[in-house]
Amino acid sequence: MATTRPARRGRRLRIPLARIVLLGFFLVFVLIPLYWMLNTSLKPSNDYLAIPPVWWPDEPTLVHYEAALFAYRGLEGLINSIIVSSAATVLSALFGSLMAYSLARYNTGGQHLSFWVLSQRFLPPIAIVLPVFLIYRNIGIYDTHIGLILAYTVFTLPVSVWMMYAYFRQMPRSLEEAALVDGCTRWRAFWTVAVPLAAPGIVAAAVFAFIACWTEFFFALLLTSRNAFTLPTVFRAFIGFQGAQYGEAAALAIVSLGPSIVLGVLAQRHLVRGLTLGAVRG
């Protein structure tokens, strides 16, 4: 609790010094690893062990990016990540919105069904991945795109369902009811009335599903190998830095940061909802 004290006192005395210090400290803490990664990715290998460290290279180089993408198969990982994450996101948003709508409008299965889906979110991944690995090997979809896409769809469904469930629930029913009275089937009322209205919520859920797939490591590590491997698994090559591949590791990290950070910051209005599975509006 001691940490909160300066903040409150600063507020009361209208001297924002404590606020500036705390915020400044935290901003620097957040930025240091990012800065050092960027610096490392551009640094010629000769500068690696210089003392004092080279804080910014005199002659920035892109050789590490080239090596990371081609020699270390980062580009293949990038393409696989794009394929798998996009496909899983589409499936998760599609199946998730169907289920969320049913839960929100028809209270399907009562509380049991919705909490059963939620409970999936809290299962330890190791308990799922071990048997899925064995099943995938038996039916021959180990190390394939389709295998990882299905795994990621299930992995992201609880969050997708609950985010959209919260969204549908706060939408007025009256328009769909009017459509039904006008003779629409339930499906048309859903597809042509509810879905367009819920589009912002569906997109937000899809963004968070994509980020979750893009940054996921554990499933990809155990369910893929030389063929369908995603970007995060490429980092295995740099463990322990055999041969001091600092620049390559940093370059690959910088490459993979882009999409998820851009999407995340764009969708930050929905962030609280995404982090709490729709429990908090934010």
Next chain:
Amino acid sequence: MANIAVLETPKPAGAPPRLSSFGAWCDRNFKWLLVAPAVLLILALSIYPLLFSLVVSFINYDFQIPGHAFVGLKNFEMVIFDPVARRALLLTAILSGLSVGIEFLLGLAVALVMMKSFRGRGLIMSILIVPLFISPVIVGQAFSLLLQRPFGPTNYLLSQLLGTDVTISWLTESPWVYLSIILADVWQWTPFMFVILLAGLTSIPPNLYEAAELDGVGAWQVFWSITLPLLGPMILLALTFRLLDAIRLFDTIFIMTGGGPGTQTYTASYYLYTVGFTQFHLSQATAGSWLFLIITAAVVALLVRRLLRVEKA
């Protein structure tokens, strides 16, 4: 009665949907058809695997040996009586407890500071949430690059600061290696606490603070008797969600320490991974992951029930 008759008369004019019998069946079971794809997927790729792994944990599943002999509870015993397993479970509890505790305190402090609007708040907000969108693998990589001896600048900076030569192997020397792991976790997940707690803080009605100010209540007292109680449910939610993710700790361990030195940084997930995928004792690993699942479920039941009680109140 008369009202109903009036309501029903316009129906023919409203052109009721003409459906084939299949279409009518679909329309009747609409709500179940909507949940079917998601439910079937979860059954196929989560529930079925879980049941399958329960079977595997009672047999001797080996790629080399044909036929899977029933071995009873032997796989469970192997895990329970493995000192490495027990140490890994303890370490998981300690590391996740410490990390989540630090993340909570730091996140609360930053949330209190970010409560008031000021110039540049939007930009700072966007920067502070960035760690949430980064793969834990990359976070581990970034901290490896910072801490790695001789490459990382950490020892150099500490040497300059302290005036003596610091030569710590942050990733291979205990106890420093624990500090490194916690540091990476705190970096990535403090924004999680911060974002949720900030949402909680901004939803506290401002007139409570105004009333307190009029009554001349001190800042500390305001914090204890207004902010903290009203933030309570949100704190519980943030801690629960975060803790349930923290006990899965794997990615940063995999990248930063590989469980080392020795088996000193084995967490529960990492231990089960090595048993299953580097030693290929798959049955033992599934038995262990069922035990871990049961422990997790107990924690979930405890925390989530609390959570629901608070939300209803």
